[in-house]
Amino acid sequence: MPKRHEEELEMVLAAFDGDVIEMDEAAVRAEFSAADADKAAIDHAILGGLERAPKASRASELGARKARRPQVSSRRVSRGGGGHQEREIRSSFSETGDTDNGDLSEDDNFED
Amino acid sequence: MGRLARADVRPGSATQQELRAAIEGLSPTDKIRLEKLAKSRSARLGASNWEELLQEAIVRALAGGRPWPKRIPLVAFLAEVMRSIASDWARQSARAVPLPADENELPADDPSPDRSAVARVLLGKLEAEFAEDAEVRALLNGLYAGETAPETMKRTGLALAQYDAARKRLRRGVNKLLDLREMN
Numbered sequence: 001m002p003k004r005h006e007e008e009l010e011m012v013l014a015a016f017d018g019d020v021i022e023m024d025e026a027a028v029r030a031e032f033s034a035a036d037a038d039k040a041a042i043d044h045a046i047l048g049g050l051e052r053a054p055k056a057s058r059a060s061e062l063g064a065r066k067a068r069r070p071q072v073s074s075r076r077v078s079r080g081g082g083g084h085q086e087r088e089i090r091s092s093f094s095e096t097g098d099t100d101n102g103d104l105s106e107d108d109n110f111e112d
Numbered sequence: 113m114g115r116l117a118r119a120d121v122r123p124g125s126a127t128q129q130e131l132r133a134a135i136e137g138l139s140p141t142d143k144i145r146l147e148k149l150a151k152s153r154s155a156r157l158g159a160s161n162w163e164e165l166l167q168e169a170i171v172r173a174l175a176g177g178r179p180w181p182k183r184i185p186l187v188a189f190l191a192e193v194m195r196s197i198a199s200d201w202a203r204q205s206a207r208a209v210p211l212p213a214d215e216n217e218l219p220a221d222d223p224s225p226d227r228s229a230v231a232r233v234l235l236g237k238l239e240a241e242f243a244e245d246a247e248v249r250a251l252l253n254g255l256y257a258g259e260t261a262p263e264t265m266k267r268t269g270l271a272l273a274q275y276d277a278a279r280k281r282l283r284r285g286v287n288k289l290l291d292l293r294e295m296n
Contacts, residue, residue, distance in 0.1 A: 005231035006156075011255040012238065013152045016286045019279070020148045021188050025141045031280070032287060034144045042143045045150075045163040049170025050135065 125179035132174060134186050142187050149191045151290040153198045157205070158230035169193040202227070234289060241285050247278040248285070 020028070034042065126134065138146070150162035150169075159165075169190050173180065178196075180189045242248040247270060254264030265275050 003228070005228055005235055008256045009231040009235055010156065011258065012235070012252065012282075012286065013156060015255055015279075016283060017149055017152055017191060019283050020145050020152075021185065021191060025139075028141045028144055031284060032144050032148055034147060038147055039140075039143070041163050042147045042166070045166040046135065046138065046143070046146075046170060048163075049167040049174070050132065052167065052171045053132070053174035054171075054176075 122179050122181075124181050124183060126182050128174055128176055130182075131180050131186075134180075135170060135174075138186070145187045146190060148287065148290070149187070150194060152286075153191075153194045155230070155234060155290055156227070157198055157202055158226050159201075165194055165197060166190075168197050172197065237289055238285060241289070242282070245278070245281065247274060248282050251275070251278045251282055 020032075023031070146166055147162070150166040154160060154162040154165055172178065173190060173193050178189075178193055180186065239249070239252070242252070247268075250268040250270065251264060254267065259267065261275060264270070265272065270278065
């Protein structure tokens with residue numbers, strides 16, 4: 001029974017995510033105008049990510065390590081609600097060998 | 113550029129410089145999309161720090177492990193990176209759950225209790241919000257069952273305009289729920 005709640009929530013949020021990605025700009029602005037505090041938080045998160053990201057040469061080396069890894073992929077695509085682009089990007093991730101369970105954790109630990 | 117440096121640039125994929133420039137140039141609308149997607153993904157975990165998830169997604173995307181196919185919108189790509197990271201975090205969290213005291217007792221094949229409780233509470237609030245809205249409840253039931261939009265419309269007799277309007281109300285309800293979660 002507990003698992004059912006998680007699965008149902010996943011279905012609802014997958015539909016929400018698909019809509020958020022596919023809605024046109026006017027609809028996003030009309031439905032989701034961000035509060036000032038959220039705008040500041042978004043900018044802070046993006047800037048923080050840009051600052052923490054490894055330099056280009058380091059990124060290239062890590063990318064090459066990933067490219068050499070065995071291709072293992074099995075992905076459950078949500079049946080309902082999820083958007084077309086979400087399915088396409090998931091398919092694209094499968095092509096790269098990325099898996100559903102975030103299996104890049106070791107390679108993605110970039111903190112020296 | 114040596115062999116290693118070339119290996120992460122696949123045909124049709126962005127270079128790190130292109131990805132960085134695209135992230136720096138995100139429109140205000142796309143930033144709002146990312147905020148909503150990060151909050152949605154955090155809610156599944158029962159976590160509240162959506163900023164950390166978004167930041168980590170940008171770090172990992174720029175690290176080059178996940179090439180950005182330029183035919184895919186950047187927001188959709190970053191959403192998928194967030195999904196992958198959240199999945200990773202959930203796995204780590206599940207491993208931290210202590211094993212049963214009785215060694216003959218198999219660990220439950222259920223998700224961690226906290227996440228289940230969070231899901232139950234969120235769904236309860238959502239259903240309470242729409243208790244009087246038959247169209248949204250029909251739509252929710254369709255989502256729970258994994259129906260496509262045409263299947264739900266066929267089952268319920270909703271016209272496309274009715275379905276779209278109900279979906280919009282549901283979307284606003286979910287958004288409100290995610291924002292309230294952040295404030296609590």
